[in-house]
Amino acid sequence: MIRRNIKAGEGKEGFPGARGFYDPEVWAKVTGRARYGIDLALPGMLQGKILRSPHPHALIRNVDLSRARSLPGVRAVLSGTGLGAKPYGIVFDDENPLALDRVRYIGDEVAAVAAVDEQTALEALQMISVEYEPLSAVFDPEEALLKGAVTLHDDFPGNIAWENRINRGEAEAAFKDADLVVEDTYALPSFHPGYIEPISCIAESEKFDGLTLHTALQSPHIVREILAGVLGLSISRVRVISPVMGGGFGGRVYGNLKLYLLAAFLSRAAGAPVKMQLTREEEFTVGRPMVAAMIKMKMALKEDGTFLARQADIITDNGAYSAQAPWVSKTLSERNDSLYHIPSISTRVRLVYTNKVPTGQYRAYGNQLANFACESLIDRAAGKLGMDPLRLRLKNCIGPGDTSVHGLQIKSCALSRCLQDAADAIGWTERKKGRGYGISAAIHAGGSIVFNPDFRGASARARLELDGRVTIVTGEQDYGQGAHGAFALIAARALSRVPGEINIVSRDTILTPFSIGALGMRQTTIGGRAVQLAAEDLLARIRDCAAELAGEEVVPEGGAFRTSSGRLIEPVGIAAFYCAKTSGLALTGEGRYVPEKSDYDQSGYGNIAVTYSFAAHACEVEIDRETGALTVHRFVAVHDSGRIVNLLTARGQVYGGVAQGLGMACSEGYIFEEGRVANPTFSGYRIPTALDLPSIETLFIQTDDPEGPYGAKGLGEIVQVPTPAAVANAVANALGEPVNELPLTAEKISRLLHGWECAD
Amino acid sequence: MDKQVVSFNLNGEAVRVRCDPFSSLLSLLRDRLGLLGTKAGCGRGECGACTVLLDGLAVNACLVPAGKAEGLNVETIENLSRGGSLHPIQEAFVEKGAVQCGFCTPGMVMSAHALLKSDPAPGREEIRKAISGNLCRCSGYVQIEEAIAAAADKLKD
Amino acid sequence: MKYIIAKSLDGALAALQDTGTGRARVVAGATDLFLQEQPDRLIDISRLPELQEVTLEKGLLRVGAAVTHNAASASGLIWEKAAALAEASTLLGSPQIRNIGTLGGNVANAAPAADAAVALAALGAEAVLFDSPGRFYVKPFAGLYAGYNCSRVDSCREILAWFLIRPAGPGQGSAFLRFTARGALSLPLANAAARVTLEKGRLKEVSLVVAPAGPAPSRLKKTEALLLGSNLSGKTWSMAEESASAEVAVRGSALRCSVEYRRRLIGILAGRVLSLAAQRAQRNR
Incomplete structure (x- = not known):
């Protein structure tokens, strides 16, 4: 099954035509002509701004909008009580577009203004007076769980937003019988996706029923449904049009629902289009970072290194409102269990409300957070057993044909090969003195079939145009990860065309089939498979039409058709023939990829995705033993994402994912002071610059997956999953003692090295 | 608001524009002159998305007051293609x-x-x-x- | 509201004094303008030729306040005569900021850990300020700070024109180091600059400045005194580290680092920067 390795820069470039082709919009982007959300404007457009709570927790006694309303240039001023909106949410309905009687974090939306320009809108905000009655607030999730802690939401006593227990096998017995038990507690802060383009939108509300929202989203169809629900509109009267997206990384799956809702409400009240845009500070203080996590973990092993059981008690910090945090917490608490053979699992996860910025999601859904704990603990076990951490992993790896402890059905899998190749590439057997080495592995689901168990797949349309080109119409989304390019390559392959002859239409909910969107590594796997099927369907129809036109049998030949008498019939001629024959229609193929229904049960056991991708990352680090400064010198990322569609973009995904993972490992993370985000800027929230990254080597082990299009699997999320743990393990190796907290700042490492305590 | 005429050379052409001289060169380029190729990511010189050349040197357009462009050469992404x-x-x-x-x-x-x-x-x-x-x-x-x-x-x- | 590009120093001073059209303030790079309250007029001195010069005259290195960080970092004369300043200018912020931000602005903004300011303080720079055409006075560097982010250079009344620096002669050298959480676009967790004079392989003069430690770059006089007469051994630098760490008064912040860590870091940087300055002094015969 395993084909061969592709090293970056040599050998195959991916699917036919991949060389020199990767993004139909690249020309527009590189010349500055691509239009992003911040670039959009409509005639008569107003600017919207939001008044936010300065208190982490308070009752709203009164909101006086009268002075703001009388300011010239102001077109609409709204507070929560005037909206008449129902609470909404993604998993549960715990939010209001504007606060009604209570604010729950610094930044909570209290009032909104639309005015002729930004300056006037900002002035109007200052003229709104709000009387607050401050309440005591809780910032630490463990404190929020204590009896007597202040409660954020009356519907959620004890501040538990969501809780889950998973028991598989016989964990308790396994821990009793184990030769070795290792345990530790791991802490990770909130991380922000850190896309460089701040979220913005323009809402055009119609008078009675209707909304057009211009904003870049990874899941526009799903957002459309939520917006229609909260705004009381018919779904088909809500249209979401996405401009080019300045980065997503999970942060734009739902984007900032509150911003869209308020823009829609303001537009409705003002009778004009309203543009709203988050400032960079708002991105950090009211955007939706991923949950912070505290992971208490225990592992049972046999003397020979066989994994017996894992137990985890996980607390995730939800912040004030929930968004996707329950799903993130679920992935976080489970996914790593399927990376190895672990017969028994006992996990409890609690998602806890605190008076801090609400959370959402970020690339890989928390898998990387738990990976840090799991893979660090495996290294500790290896240390106790006196066993090479690589060998311990190889001994327990899951493999092709296996069903994991949670019921995941692994079809293609080159995990052990990833580990071995990563170790070889970093020089595992000839490790230099004075340097630290670490390795970590990961699994990630590609193409979720349980996000909505009844809606598991994707569909696409393919249309033969009059110029002979083929247009693919898809509801899936490109946010720079290369989905459009991949779709063009897949369609081109099915149609024996060059990818440059394929048009991609997406980004508009009235033109495209319903889709779940860019999440759960489903674009290439599920979306791409639908494109393949649509293209194949179209090819069959073109062939039939060619035969009808020719009046004889035809066989495909390089995108055209050869008749039995030897004539060549080009697509242009076929398109014209069909258009005339039908008085205007185009030949259209439909592709529907409907994965088998999952056996997924109430306990969360069962297959959850069509494919599973695997990876191993390894690195070499050096520590300045005086200052504690960490330098990552070399990094190797080996991935099994099936057949690689486009090597150039695949490499780009890995480099970028590793960079984000290194940010988590070394320098990123929210810092709070009494509930206030202390680092709401790009200078305080330190995503890596070009001077912060090591040399990164990428390697792909190409398996042939039976489900993915032409054997391809997902890559976009797994790329950062093993990175933080690989770095942490290398640091632990260099220090000779474990690390259990990210990011690994020089100060933290210095404290570990010199054992000093922090007094403040 | 008091406005001032600022004259400079933009992508090889002389321009004269009446604007708030304290506002940023970025907003002058994007909001007044319609050159949207230069992006805005942070407004504090911390992301570089708004990088333009001022007399040949890379600068953050968000940190340059429009008045500072007086008499200088400003080159944006639009000039390259x-x-x-x-x-x-x-x-x-x-x-x-x-x-x-x-x-x-x-x-x-x-x-x-x-x-x-x-x-x-x-x-x-x-x-x-x-x-x-x-x-x-x-x-x-x-x-x-x-x-x-x-x-x-x-x-x- | 008016943005005036000054054509001459006298013209700039005249414009500053002409309060008939409202409050005026001097700017150079103007990169921090968006953080500040805006006056009625801004007088941009960044194009005054005499303020962009770097010259060596009458035994003094004269560096214009409108010299940008990148210009300073590219100046062979500054590298040769005041390496600490060139080094500080090379590492600060980002290329974009260094292209427009000036040495004078770095000082007049009075940020506690401004890199160039720390180097200038260690180099014993003096500032030349004009308050009206032809009338200038010279202030020692230490006298330029009034408090956190608050300068004694009154940009509404006077123009900081030059820094005067005693150039490194034989047996003299200087150096600057900073420690950041990221390779670029970061304020330093700590920085340090030193200038030393050697005589017969021993420290004859020592100037050691660190930050952030209080509102202004902080000179560690006890440590300086302690080191006088010491040889250039590892022992000396360890002693410097220990002494600097004990002497410095620091604040911690949730955002950057704790008091304890900053104290350690400043000690380490002090030892390293002194050693580097001494190496340069040794080479400078």
């Missing part, structure tokens, strides 16, 4: 896969442009330094660095 053909730096960005979401790309290209004007054969370290004020969240910078090195070779020929 005049007549529809890509500048060699842009070609190299396309060829090397240096563009993902593309939001940082115009600023990144302008930083590369400034570098290659002053140093036609930069080493990898010089390239990294030159783009260290431009944040990219997609790429891990590797293919951007490859592209700038390739652009230097193209420009030599």
